[in-house]
Amino acid sequence: MGAKYFGKLTLILFLISAVVAALLGAVNAITESRIIAAKREKTVSAMKVVMPEASSFEEFGYKGKDPLVAEIYLAKGSSGSIGYVVKVTPTGFGGAIDMVVGVSSAGKVTGVSIISMSETPGLGTNALKDSFREQFVGKSGTQAVTKDGGKINAITGATVTSRAVSKGVTSALEAVAALS
Amino acid sequence: MENKLGTVVSPSPHLRSPAGTRNIMLDVIIALVPALAASVYIFGFRALAVTLVSCAACVFFEWGYRALMKKPQNVGDLSAVVTGMLMAFCLPVTVPYWLPVIGAFFAIVIVKQLFGGIGKNFLNPALAARAFLFSWPVLMTKWVAPFSYSSIMNIFGGADAITSATPMGALHAGLLPNATVAQAFLGEIGGSLGEVSALMLLLGGAYLVFHKVISPRIPLAYILTVAVITYIFPKGEADRLSWMLYNLFCGGLMLGAIFMATDYTTSPITKLGQIIFGIGCGLITVLIRYFGTYPEGVSYAILVMNTTVWLIDRATLPRRFGGKPKFDLKGGAR
Amino acid sequence: MNIGKQFKDGLVSQNPVLVQLLGMCSTMAITTTLFNGIGMGISVLVILTCSNVVIAALRKVIPQKIRIAAYVVVIAGFVTMVDLLIQAFVPELSKSLGVFIPLIVVNCIILGRAEAFASKNTVPAAAIDGIAQGIGYTIVLVVICIIRELLGSGTFGAGIFGVNGGGIRIIAEGYPALFLILPFGGFLTLGCLIAFMQWTANRSADKARKESEAAK
Numbered sequence: 001m002g003a004k005y006f007g008k009l010t011l012i013l014f015l016i017s018a019v020v021a022a023l024l025g026a027v028n029a030i031t032e033s034r035i036i037a038a039k040r041e042k043t044v045s046a047m048k049v050v051m052p053e054a055s056s057f058e059e060f061g062y063k064g065k066d067p068l069v070a071e072i073y074l075a076k077g078s079s080g081s082i083g084y085v086v087k088v089t090p091t092g093f094g095g096a097i098d099m100v101v102g103v104s105s106a107g108k109v110t111g112v113s114i115i116s117m118s119e120t121p122g123l124g125t126n127a128l129k130d131s132f133r134e135q136f137v138g139k140s141g142t143q144a145v146t147k148d149g150g151k152i153n154a155i156t157g158a159t160v161t162s163r164a165v166s167k168g169v170t171s172a173l174e175a176v177a178a179l180s
Numbered sequence: 181m182e183n184k185l186g187t188v189v190s191p192s193p194h195l196r197s198p199a200g201t202r203n204i205m206l207d208v209i210i211a212l213v214p215a216l217a218a219s220v221y222i223f224g225f226r227a228l229a230v231t232l233v234s235c236a237a238c239v240f241f242e243w244g245y246r247a248l249m250k251k252p253q254n255v256g257d258l259s260a261v262v263t264g265m266l267m268a269f270c271l272p273v274t275v276p277y278w279l280p281v282i283g284a285f286f287a288i289v290i291v292k293q294l295f296g297g298i299g300k301n302f303l304n305p306a307l308a309a310r311a312f313l314f315s316w317p318v319l320m321t322k323w324v325a326p327f328s329y330s331s332i333m334n335i336f337g338g339a340d341a342i343t344s345a346t347p348m349g350a351l352h353a354g355l356l357p358n359a360t361v362a363q364a365f366l367g368e369i370g371g372s373l374g375e376v377s378a379l380m381l382l383l384g385g386a387y388l389v390f391h392k393v394i395s396p397r398i399p400l401a402y403i404l405t406v407a408v409i410t411y412i413f414p415k416g417e418a419d420r421l422s423w424m425l426y427n428l429f430c431g432g433l434m435l436g437a438i439f440m441a442t443d444y445t446t447s448p449i450t451k452l453g454q455i456i457f458g459i460g461c462g463l464i465t466v467l468i469r470y471f472g473t474y475p476e477g478v479s480y481a482i483l484v485m486n487t488t489v490w491l492i493d494r495a496t497l498p499r500r501f502g503g504k505p506k507f508d509l510k511g512g513a514r
Numbered sequence: 515m516n517i518g519k520q521f522k523d524g525l526v527s528q529n530p531v532l533v534q535l536l537g538m539c540s541t542m543a544i545t546t547t548l549f550n551g552i553g554m555g556i557s558v559l560v561i562l563t564c565s566n567v568v569i570a571a572l573r574k575v576i577p578q579k580i581r582i583a584a585y586v587v588v589i590a591g592f593v594t595m596v597d598l599l600i601q602a603f604v605p606e607l608s609k610s611l612g613v614f615i616p617l618i619v620v621n622c623i624i625l626g627r628a629e630a631f632a633s634k635n636t637v638p639a640a641a642i643d644g645i646a647q648g649i650g651y652t653i654v655l656v657v658i659c660i661i662r663e664l665l666g667s668g669t670f671g672a673g674i675f676g677v678n679g680g681g682i683r684i685i686a687e688g689y690p691a692l693f694l695i696l697p698f699g700g701f702l703t704l705g706c707l708i709a710f711m712q713w714t715a716n717r718s719a720d721k722a723r724k725e726s727e728a729a730k
Binding site for chain 1: 572575576577579580583584587588590591594595598599601602603605609692696
Binding site for chain 2: 093123160
């Protein structure tokens with residue numbers, strides 16, 4: 001059990017790791033571009049949903065202090081900028097809700113789309129339904145559910161989720177208002 | 181075994197009490213009747229109909245499971261009826277009639293019989309069923325205001341009644357409910373079918389204590405804990421006393437403390453253990469009411485404490501004379 | 515090498531989920547739609563077979579002292595490859611299974627079979643074992659998925675059939691028992707399946723005993 005033995009152990013483990021690493025590198029080379037493309041397509045398609053007239057999106061640095069706002073994109077149509085798309089992450093019943101909010105140059109909501117959430121299936125996940133999300137279209141200012149004195153009809157049995165989405169929309173509107 | 185003198189020779193115990201399971205359960209049913217009567221007065225005969233469906237379903241599943249598994253029948257001990265009544269008592273009066281039937285299946289077959297039947301379950305069947313029935317959260321939170329029925333005899337139209345905010349919803353938001361303390365005490369408030377009338381539940385509790393069916397230790401420890409914490413830490417801008425009183429009389433506290441936390445099978449047997457159990461229930465109830473996402477925490481508080489009963493019993497077991505003084509978890513019952 | 519016995523072990527008598535109780539974490543977490551169940555099952559099947567083959571091939575090269583480290587490197591390599599491939603070619607599956615694909619690295623079925631079977635048997639036997647155990651795992655996952663999806667969401671095959679992959683609705687909305695989709699429902703369903711499995715096993719054992727007694 002001398003240095004030679006340990007040298008052998010090290011060598012074998014090194015060889016196995018090296019072969020695995022090489023294979024992983026090969027697989028990564030094949031898949032990398034596709035994965036990046038798939039991810040970009042997902043974000044862009046979500047942004048297209050909330051701002052259908054836009055043809056391209058440009059990243060726009062967010063310098064505000066609202067922790068709910070993750071990113072802001074400048075939406076460009078055929079004749080220059082037509083508004084912003086804000087990515088916000090309010091906290092719902094089961095953790096963060098990733099959603100994008102489209103805001104027109106006039107400061108009104110053009111659409112709300114949820115990218116991912118871990119809300120209770122059958123209750124909170126009803127926030128994905130058009131009937132709930134479309135309530136926000138055309139709104140500006142602070143958004144709240146009717147229970148809190150606002151105008152948004154909460155999803156039955158999922159007040160917490162409804163509140164979180166309203167809060168996200170409010171943050172997005174404020175972030176855009178602070179830009180101009 | 182009779183000898184020549186006609187006297188009976190039998191092994192101990194020689195002191196006999198007429199308290200069999202059946203008599204105890206009958207007493208509990210009698211104690212629940214005032215609350216049921218109040219519920220019928222407040223919500224109409226639909227309350228009675230839901231309770232009857234629930235009891236019938238519980239009895240049917242109790243009988244059916246034991247018949248199917250070829251086990252001795254004990255459906256005559258009335259424990260299934262008590263489970264049925266208690267489960268119905270924590271449902272809103274508007275539930276469709278199939279809901280208590282599914283609840284009865286879960287309570288009797290899954291929670292009670294699969295673990296060996298009466299005396300062997302580790303969770304209160306009625307409360308476990310209520311937790312399970314939250315699979316239908318929309319149906320389980322359709323509350324109606326008191327006296328909002330179109331006719332007291334209407335037992336089919338209940339589901340269309342206007343939904344209303346419950347006192348628990350108000351308390352959860354840090355506000356006082358829209359009812360006087362007296363109304364809350366008598367039961368003229370929204371809430372589950374059998375939980376609304378604190379007065380009638382207390383009457384039933386007094387009957388049980390008087391008949392020595394339950395000891396007042398668990399209910400007192402439970403209710404006092406809630407009272408003390410809510411008095412010391414009122415929420416919102418409410419004044420202490422009324423905040424405490426609403427917290428005691430609204431929601432399922434009285435029903436849970438008197439009838440559910442005292443279930444023999446799922447509560448500790450030692451005196452000290454019962455007090456610890458009651459305080460634990462009270463603490464968890466207030467914590468859920470204050471910080472949880474649900475407005476009411478009685479059922480979950482009791483279910484959580486149900487799972488600690490073995491531990492409490494073991495920790496509070498009286499020391500046998502001459503036995504080892506120190507508590508040893510691994511040693512178990514000494 | 516007894517292929518029939520190996521398959522019987524994997525599917526029934528040594529079923530990884532119902533008898534060996536391995537890989538419980540993923541079994542509970544992802545079995546909410548048929549799509550998830552099939553995706554997870556096939557991923558494990560592929561990874562298990564590949565890692566079994568490689569480990570059986572290297573069984574005489576890998577010294578005892580570092581065998582666990584070597585197995586983990588091999589398994590992690592295959593898992594990462596499968597993860598990357600799924601992300602690239604089936605992004606919907608990667609979205610709905612999320613972190614549970616990378617977590618196959620610590621799925622006890624893979625390491626368990628590597629240690630208990632592949633490291634002591636020839637390459638073909640290890641390959642058959644991987645396939646048999648993988649199919650056993652997949653079948654149980656699919657059964658749990660079907661039960662939970664049907665009773666919990668009221669649909670069949672969400673993500674595969676129906677409009678927008680919504681599945682075929684069997685129970686009207688508002689009636690399914692939401693709890694079966696929650697983790698609690700996973701425990702309940704799995705518990706019932708294990709009980710059923712034990713019951714059938716005991717019954718056939720009883721029957722066999724009675725027959726052999728009658729024969730005497």
